[in-house]
Amino acid sequence: MAHPDLPKIHREITDWYLAHARDLPWRREPAGPWAVMVSEFMLQQTPVVRVLPVWEAWMERWPTPAALAAEPVAEAVKAWGRLGYPRRALRLHAAATVIANEHGGRVPGTEAELLALPGIGTYTAAAIACFAFKVPTVVVDTNIRRVHARLVSGKALPEQNQNAAELALAARLLPASGPEDPNGTALANGWNIAVMELGALVCTARSPRCEDCPVLESCAWIAAGRPEPHYKPKGQPWHGTDRQVRGAMMAVLRHSAGPVDRSELLGVPDLALEGQDPRRLNPAREAEPVHQAWVGLHALEAGAEQRERALGSLLADGLAQQSAAGIGLPH
DNA sequence: TATCCGTGGCT
DNA sequence: TAGCCAAGGAT
Numbered sequence: 001m002a003h004p005d006l007p008k009i010h011r012e013i014t015d016w017y018l019a020h021a022r023d024l025p026w027r028r029e030p031a032g033p034w035a036v037m038v039s040e041f042m043l044q045q046t047p048v049v050r051v052l053p054v055w056e057a058w059m060e061r062w063p064t065p066a067a068l069a070a071e072p073v074a075e076a077v078k079a080w081g082r083l084g085y086p087r088r089a090l091r092l093h094a095a096a097t098v099i100a101n102e103h104g105g106r107v108p109g110t111e112a113e114l115l116a117l118p119g120i121g122t123y124t125a126a127a128i129a130c131f132a133f134k135v136p137t138v139v140v141d142t143n144i145r146r147v148h149a150r151l152v153s154g155k156a157l158p159e160q161n162q163n164a165a166e167l168a169l170a171a172r173l174l175p176a177s178g179p180e181d182p183n184g185t186a187l188a189n190g191w192n193i194a195v196m197e198l199g200a201l202v203c204t205a206r207s208p209r210c211e212d213c214p215v216l217e218s219c220a221w222i223a224a225g226r227p228e229p230h231y232k233p234k235g236q237p238w239h240g241t242d243r244q245v246r247g248a249m250m251a252v253l254r255h256s257a258g259p260v261d262r263s264e265l266l267g268v269p270d271l272a273l274e275g276q277d278p279r280r281l282n283p284a285r286e287a288e289p290v291h292q293a294w295v296g297l298h299a300l301e302a303g304a305e306q307r308e309r310a311l312g313s314l315l316a317d318g319l320a321q322q323s324a325a326g327i328g329l330p331h
Numbered sequence: 332t333a334t335c336c337g338t339g340g341c342t
Numbered sequence: 343t344a345g346c347c348a349a350g351g352a353t
Contacts (some may be wrong), residue, residue, distance in 0.1 A: 043349040050339075050348090084337030084348095091351085121351045141349050162332080196349065205347060206342065235345070238337085247337050317336090 004152065008189060009215055016214035017194035020201065024048065025056065027193075033107035033132035036067055040124045040131075041092045046083050048200070054081055066098035066105045070130050074329035077319065078254050086250055086319055090330075091119025109133040136188035138171045143199025144192070148173065150203060154220030156229040157205070240301065245310035246319075248297040253320060255290035259328035266307045267298065 025031060026039035038058055042051040058079055062068035068076065073093045080089035095117040099107055107128065108114055114125035114174035122140075129135035145158035148169055158166065202209045210216055223225070238244055249265060286292075302310070311327070314320040320328045 039347065045336090045348055045350055046338080047340080047348050082338060084339085085350090087336070088351085119351070123350060127349065139349090143349065165347095233346075236336095236347080241335095243336060250337085313336090321347075 004218065006173065006175075008145070009218055010150075010187075012218075013194045013198055014190050018191070018196055021197050022048070022193075022201070025059075027051070027131075032129065033109070035059060035064070036132035037043040037095075037107050037128050038092065039277060040127050041088050041095075041119060042083055044088060044124070045085060050083060054079070054083055062096075064105060065099040065107065068093060068096040069100040072331050073318075074331060077250075077329050082251075084247075087317055088119060090318055094118040095120065107132065111135070111137060130189055130192050134189050136174075136177075138167065138174060139192040140167060140170050141196060141199075143196045143203075144170065146205060147195050147199045149192070149201045150208075150221035151219050153225070154224040156227060157231075157233070158222060160233070171187070198218070198269070216315060242306060242310045242313065245297075245300055245302045245307055246314055247309075248293070248300055249310060249314060249321065251293035252290070252297050253329050255288075255293045256328070257324060259326035261313075261326050265297070265327050266304065266311060 017190045020246075021027075021316075024039075026035045030249040039051065039055055042055055042058075061079065062071070073090060074150060076089045076328065077086055080086055083089075088266055098117055099105060109132070110119075111129045114120050114128050115122070120128070126137050126139045127141070130137050130139050142158075142161065145162065148166065149158040150157045175191050177187065180318065198214075202212050210219070210222065216222060252260060252265065258266070311320070315322060315327075318330050320327050
């Protein structure tokens with residue numbers, strides 16, 4: 001698409017958004033910056049449908065950064081549940097603590113300030129600034145990159161690593177300010193969220209619903225005959241990895257009332273103890289999450305060395321803490 | 332810069 | 343079914 005009719009594309013995509021956008025709670029008034037920030041942390045690499053219930057409970061319990069900062073980080077990790085990447089819970093709690101202590105309890109509104117907070121990188125800083133503070137900035141996430149790659153560059157997928165050219169393209173595509181919107185605020189905000197939503201709902205990675213696309217006629221990828229990706233995406237191994245072991249250990253820690261015995265967490269189950277530990281082996285309590293978490297951990301094929309390594313990394317990350325009582329969630 | 336970091340639904 | 347993929351960040 002050498003000379004895209006940008007005003008036309010802007011109108012088609014923003015009109016599509018007005019008609020088809022999901023009604024997400026962090027987009028509703030009066031959802032404030034904290035609501036947006038919590039959603040952005042949870043949405044890092046996690047689908048909306050899994051975030052929704054956790055976000056609702058989180059905002060109910062911790063309606064402000066100060067409320068979260070006032071509680072032990074273990075509570076954040078437990079409330080994070082099974083969203084995955086629990087380090088995000090640590091960082092959200094840490095960011096809330098900085099906000100409470102250094103920003104008067106209010107989420108800062110500039111990208112530079114946001115970028116300085118733990119767990120906030122380029123994307124999240126831009127997203128919070130744009131969505132919560134209406135800053136007309138360039139937002140680039142995986143959805144937006146994919147839409148741009150297809151619509152403008154004629155490729156099936158964006159490059160594996162985001163590069164300067166993509167950022168420049170995103171900046172070029174941003175609607176310019178007009179007489180009714182001198183700062184370009186509403187236009188930029190509406191455009192960013194609309195393109196992201198289009199990528200999430202229509203211009204999806206695997207089975208794009210091109211028949212529902214508002215800019216099908218302008219799409220360079222369609223014009224090129226929908227060529228295949230020019231590379232093979234790298235897989236994300238799981239079975240047998242340290243991550244799998246860490247996940248199983250975290251499940252045990254999340255569901256345990258207090259610290260657990262280190263050797264037990266590492267075990268290779270001690271058959272002599274079976275039936276004696278009410279936390280994990282009492283048949284009457286089989287249905288309890290903590291029991292299932294223990295069973296899941298012990299069922300892994302990982303050897304002692306790998307379990308040691310996984311636990312060591314959890315301790316190093318601050319997701320687990322060692323005390324005289326054993327291994328528990330951080331305080 | 333390449334790799335690591337969870338979880339589960341979908342194709 | 344096995345792999346792919348999801349509003350990334352830190353190192």
